[in-house]
Amino acid sequence: MTNYHITEIADRIHWVGVVDWNLRDFHGFTTSKGGTYNAFVMDGGEPVLIDTVKAPFKDAFLEKVRSVVDLRKIKHFIVNHIEPDHSGSFPATMELLPNATIYASENARAGLHRYYDFDRKIRVVKTGETLKAGNRIFQFVETPMAHWPDSMISYMPEERVLFSSDIFGQLIAMSERFDDEIDPPYDDAALYYANIIFPFNHVVLKTLGLLPKLKIAPELILPDHGIFWRKHIGDIVDRYRSWASGECAQGALILYDSMWGSTEIMANGLYDALVNRGLKVRKLHIRSNPFSRIVTEILFSKAVLIGTPTINNTLFPTVGHVLIYLQGLNPGPGRLWGTFGSYGWGGGGVEYVTRWFKENQYEIIHPPVEARFRPKADILKDLEAYADAVSKRIG
Numbered sequence: 001m002t003n004y005h006i007t008e009i010a011d012r013i014h015w016v017g018v019v020d021w022n023l024r025d026f027h028g029f030t031t032s033k034g035g036t037y038n039a040f041v042m043d044g045g046e047p048v049l050i051d052t053v054k055a056p057f058k059d060a061f062l063e064k065v066r067s068v069v070d071l072r073k074i075k076h077f078i079v080n081h082i083e084p085d086h087s088g089s090f091p092a093t094m095e096l097l098p099n100a101t102i103y104a105s106e107n108a109r110a111g112l113h114r115y116y117d118f119d120r121k122i123r124v125v126k127t128g129e130t131l132k133a134g135n136r137i138f139q140f141v142e143t144p145m146a147h148w149p150d151s152m153i154s155y156m157p158e159e160r161v162l163f164s165s166d167i168f169g170q171l172i173a174m175s176e177r178f179d180d181e182i183d184p185p186y187d188d189a190a191l192y193y194a195n196i197i198f199p200f201n202h203v204v205l206k207t208l209g210l211l212p213k214l215k216i217a218p219e220l221i222l223p224d225h226g227i228f229w230r231k232h233i234g235d236i237v238d239r240y241r242s243w244a245s246g247e248c249a250q251g252a253l254i255l256y257d258s259m260w261g262s263t264e265i266m267a268n269g270l271y272d273a274l275v276n277r278g279l280k281v282r283k284l285h286i287r288s289n290p291f292s293r294i295v296t297e298i299l300f301s302k303a304v305l306i307g308t309p310t311i312n313n314t315l316f317p318t319v320g321h322v323l324i325y326l327q328g329l330n331p332g333p334g335r336l337w338g339t340f341g342s343y344g345w346g347g348g349g350v351e352y353v354t355r356w357f358k359e360n361q362y363e364i365i366h367p368p369v370e371a372r373f374r375p376k377a378d379i380l381k382d383l384e385a386y387a388d389a390v391s392k393r394i395g
């Protein structure tokens, strides 16, 4: 039998999650560092289990829980979130916990019954409700849409421990568990935020505002992914506020693809023109960067300028793929947008992007600049005017 690694992260609170060292694609989000699925069990008194892990790791997870506490003795099973990276092992786990009451939000209850076949009753909990489990108290806060409609977080007021589900998570595989054992992974948390939480900025701001009102002031935050926050809680909370409010957005991002090099010449011209005006600029070639990086740069950019060639009277497919990815993440509000590009026999690419901006109510910073075949001096001059307009707004 494997002697699994389990960490006692606080008094009788044990991490029984798993490390997914090989994770590279999390439903399309490129995860170059792997990831973890965190779950927790508390022994003594009335044992409590919080969350499970992705289905392929079920056996290791259950073995870990078993090594802390006899499964039949677990009295309370809290499901903070039903996305399968956390609920994949729910059906098997539930079967092995015959004496446990299961707690979840109403949306989670309905969702679990849609995902899995089972008869067991789930006790629905709402914001403000508490659970007394022996000498431990859990306070529940629904956080719908952070990250799914079912999401909630659980707080132990006496120990000041917050089980924050996806919020404050990061996808990184490592043997360390705490933020003071490594360089605090703010970049990984930003990558996670941009790709998972971005559409729900308003929920994050609302939740951050709600916590003090509910007297939730954690000294330990345990997200369901990545390391745990105990030394840098103020910093990660401030960052979340800045990401959600858009305060972090500065400078310009040039995002482009190119077919025969003309749009790239324009991207380079625009880059030089913007840098010459003293702006902070990033330039990402779409096929050279994973979408997860692209979206993270958008999180930190005030102006996003998208370059596309025209192919078959429409935009370049890779640019279209980015637009579809952005459609759901909705980074438009609070940012300024523009497009440029090249065409040969007939246009269509830049028109498509412009139409897309308008349909999604993205604010356009400047009319598009388009070059036929190769951009010549006149186009580079137009790009200087483009850079002037951008600089005037964000410089």
Ligand code: FEO
Pocket (backbone or CB within 6 Å): 081, 083, 085, 086, 147, 148, 166, 224, 225
């Ligand atoms: Fe980590 Fe929304 O699941």
